[in-house]
Amino acid sequence: MEFKDLEIFQLVADKGTITEAAKELSYVQSNITARIRKLEAEMNTPLFNRHRRGMSLTPEGKKLLTYSKKILLLKEEMKRVVQPNKEPSGKLEIGTIETVIHLPKILSSYIRKYKDVDLSVFTGVTKNLVTEVLNHKLDGAFITESDFDPDLMSHEVFQEELVLISDTRVSTLEELKEEPILCFSEGCGYRARLAEWYKDQNISPKKIMEFGTLETILRSVVMGLGIAFVPKSEVKQLEADGLIQFHQLPEQYSKIKTVFIRRADTYLTPTIEKFIETIEINKQKNSFL
Incomplete structure (x- = not known):
């Protein structure tokens, strides 16, 4: 054969x-x-x-x-x-959730330094990205921290604070429980955290509406279509402009880490090794965590 x-x-x-x-x-x-x-x-x-x-x-x-x-x-x-150790080159396929605010800094630092790498970035929800990495379809992915498969290795990138957001009509947290939830598809880490909060409140969401992009979710919240649970860093300006309002949930639901995952059993090529090194350098330089 x-x-x-x-x-x-x-x-x-x-x-x-x-x-x-x-x-x-x-x-x-x-x-x-x-x-x-x-x-x-x-x-x-x-x-x-x-x-x-x-x-x-x-x-x-x-x-x-x-x-x-x-x-x-x-x-x-x-x-x-x-092959002898050499400079990073060839294809590097990375997955990411939509809300990795520090991703542009990491990518630009890497691409400027390693010009022979053909870097591709694909977006998705945490659950799907984990599957893609496990099936060798992606070299690694930025996802929200969860219980990891033993075949994966993770590297912490930064910590986020999630906030519940609504339009500017004055509303209490109790009233918001009746509002439709605007979110990504099943498998999103933020959606899972909000689902935990609803479960612990012994209530079920009245309606869940799934969207493909963060931009559409945010615009829909501004228009009063429903509420969303998103990283505070992504919506600070909308709140400052008076287009939305924040609602805080307890820390056990609102604090969440973004991590970079890769298969633990694959050879660490110079291309992926230097990518992880770039994450660490940017993390220290910009105090992500």
Whole structure:
């Protein structure tokens, strides 16, 4: 079995057709077909169901796909480990929740210093970002602190204070309990904290409205659509401009840390090592925590 056979197998599984896989690799279709048949002969079992719409994995094929991904990831890690230590370069894919206020400082410091790194940043909620890191789809991610999977390692970045915000109509905390909650999708750390507070008050939110961006949530609060639980640092100016008002919740709900996570079992390349080092330098310089 060759690594290339596994790479072709994974691509066909992803694309669902020999035609699409051949087009992406610039191979003739017969070459792809022969490689798949060779792999099936070595495994002594069909790996794909063939049908008019294309190809789909058999149960055995799904099992092989899991091991194939692990093998190819280990191959890439092996290549990195045996190479001599060098300056950061290549791709670095980082995930982040939307409200990491210090992220621009960290990214600009890193990019200015390491110009050979192709850095990409993806946004999401904490739960989804954890899954992406665990599945090797992201090199690391900024998330809100929670109970971590043992396969992850975390580095503290900064601490936030969360505040409940509403429009400027005079309201008590009791009255706000009846207002719709405006928040990110399930898996958001801020949403989870607010849910804890509601639970401890023995009440259930009347209505929850999910949004994709912080900007939309804040504009909706200003318009009186509902309330939101967000980092104070993100909304200070809105409060100073008289567009919203703050409502404090007890510290056990309002104090929260942002951390950077990565897989604990992967080789620490110079690219990711220097990224973590940049976080630490900025943390000390700007007193994030």
